[in-house]
Amino acid sequence: MNYQLEVSNITKSYGDLKANDTVSLNIKDSSIHALLGENGAGKSTLVKIIYGSLMPDSGEMRWGGNSYSPKNPFEARENGIAMVFQHFSLFESLTVEENIILGLDGVGLNQNFTDEILKYSKQYGLDVNPQQVVGDLSVGARQRVEIIRCLLQNPKLLIMDEPTSVLTPQEVSDLFVTLKKLAADGCSILYISHKLEEVREICSEATILRGGRLVQSCVPQDHSQKELAEMMIGKKLTELARSKINVGSEIFSINNLSKKSDDLYGVDLENINLTIRQGSIVGIAGVAGNGQDELMELLIGEKSSGDGVLSFNGQDVGLLGSHERRQLSMFFIPEERLGHGAVPDMSLDENMLLSRPDSSGMTSSGVIDWSSVASYSEKVIDDFNVQTPSSKMLAKSLSGGNLQKFMVGRELIRNPELLIVSQPTWGVDAGSANNIHQSLISLADNGSAILIISQDLDEILSLCEQIHVLSEGKLSEAVDMKNNGLEKISQLMVGGES
């Protein structure tokens, strides 16, 4: 068997923490190889070592049979290793073509690259316009730009760090077609993901890491999703189930909400109606970009929705700001973690305090009681298994999944009467997602109402009793799940009539 890349016994420590502890990984020629693990399992560290951004403390690598120890990403690229980053490394103010040239070594500006870009664009079904400014592109299009940038280096190994976490289902299936074609053309792919169903769909091997150590290398199709998830987290997954569904009286309603978007590329919301009862979990499914962001802004109170359209416990809340809504026990977890959900340059403690209503006991007469704040954040860190050295760390220093766990926990420990959450498990690994789901369920079991807006249909199906679909700014009626419900949801998601 020929291996393109052999990694043996790599160890990398940060102080006392062993991010990688004698990890080995072998990638075959022309294969799609999955790298699985929870947040903080050491996937990123390993990948950075392969890509030359980090130097290992010990261990060795072989590339195409020869000894390989890159000192920087340039050397990795010279050898034919390319990488698509999780947080895209694109420059918004530059054009697609300029962006692509930037990632290519030894290419000047005088060469005309447009044809070359279009060639790859055509060959692998990656639709881009070289002269467009990247800032105006959708997330999916940006990823296509990144992939083309990598392909122009004729890589023998393409590393993809959670490529599907921001894509719509259609974009995901387009991406898979591209990846399979690439592998068939001789380019191996190292595919990092939390999404086990995807891994089972396109990967032929999988390497699983946990706590910086190698758990197992296996063929993902030989195991069920649940088994893979359990290998990742090292313990059994809890089955999700509502112990008691105790639906009480109506707590929140949206009445004939229509709103034109201020944004050029935004979606106008049209006549949205929704009722939520105590103790129920309501889901809004739909493909991204169908008005989710616009709806969330109005629900949170970042933008005013006007008189008489939002009612919480009989009170009109449409004109209240988000802080005032929190005082009434409406809590929110927005999708964008850095910027909307947390202040990147502030510590977890400070972020904890910022979203609290005045009555939280963290302040007395306006003076902050830091030890009380810290005890709250430490409780969240423990309960939700947030991987961080302390609650004094800056929000931006946490990985996306870890920060998400912190933000979900921050709102959940308040026992809100109503929790509105967008993409609760976006970028979160299976074990922690399970944990978050379990917490949402027990919150509802205790009588709180929850509204979940998510693109992850499995998540909606497993949690929600009442499911609506948002499509082109219109919200469907609750879908009757007994009668071909799933089929109806799919139809609604792609914009068909039910």
Add this chain to the structure above:
Amino acid sequence: MNESLFINIIIGISIASTPLIFAAIGELLVERSGVLNLGVEGMMIVGALLGFIVQFHTGNPFLAVFAALLGGMAISSIFAFLTQFLLTNQVATGLALTLFGLGFSAFAGRGYTEETIVLIKAIHIPVLSDIPFIGPLVFSMNPLVYLAFLMVYLVWWFLFKTKQGLILRSIGDNHDAAHAIGHNVVRYRFMAILFGGAMAGVGGAFLSLVQVPIWGEDMTAGRGWIALGLVVFASWQPFRIILGAILFGGITVLQLHAQGFDIRISAQYLSMLPYLATIIILVSLRIRLKNKTNRTVPNCLGRIFHSTS
């Protein structure tokens, strides 16, 4: 208006705007790399002093300009070291640099306040410079004036026609992404800051080597701040620096000539114009950019880059 008066005004404007062009084009490159250096005034005054001292002792204008260039670079290297390696706040460090430059030059220049030097002369090309009208306007300027225009062209060419320039712009747009694909953010910024210092130094030297043959404390008189405003006025586009500098320089010259023509407008109003224009440009830029991806203001301007991997 007679011909010689017109020619005098044009030459006056070119003399007034050249120091601004030098300082602003240097700062433009610095800001394109994502660094805000508010120390322009301080770097200019150090350049003015060093140029003067070397000209006084050697009488060699090449050495004088070169000394000013090195002086500006040296003082900017302090800023570069502090902001790029010790990650200090750029605004505070830049302000400190200006204060330091003003104080240092006043101190080091004490012995020279009574002295005069030989100014750098405008060139005279036989035949060409003698062409009526065109000759004095195009072929008889001070050599540093031509150099200033050349620098603007070179900066434009570098930024938009070379790979290195593209990398520099990308660092100003998103330094984390530039770092991730393996470009050395700190090295590019360090070099850009040194270039900015060199240009500010030459711009300062123009004041003491071309405009007046003396050295005086505070002789930059706020030109470093106008240069900073000019970069915004130019919306970070090199050639617009020339336009802005001529406008700003022109206002200075007009102030002088307005008195000659007995136009009754208070000098204070004219002095306000450059700043007013900068504010108007800023607002109109914002309006024009509404709902569009910003392609001019460097997104990382003033932000500290701290590599995490």
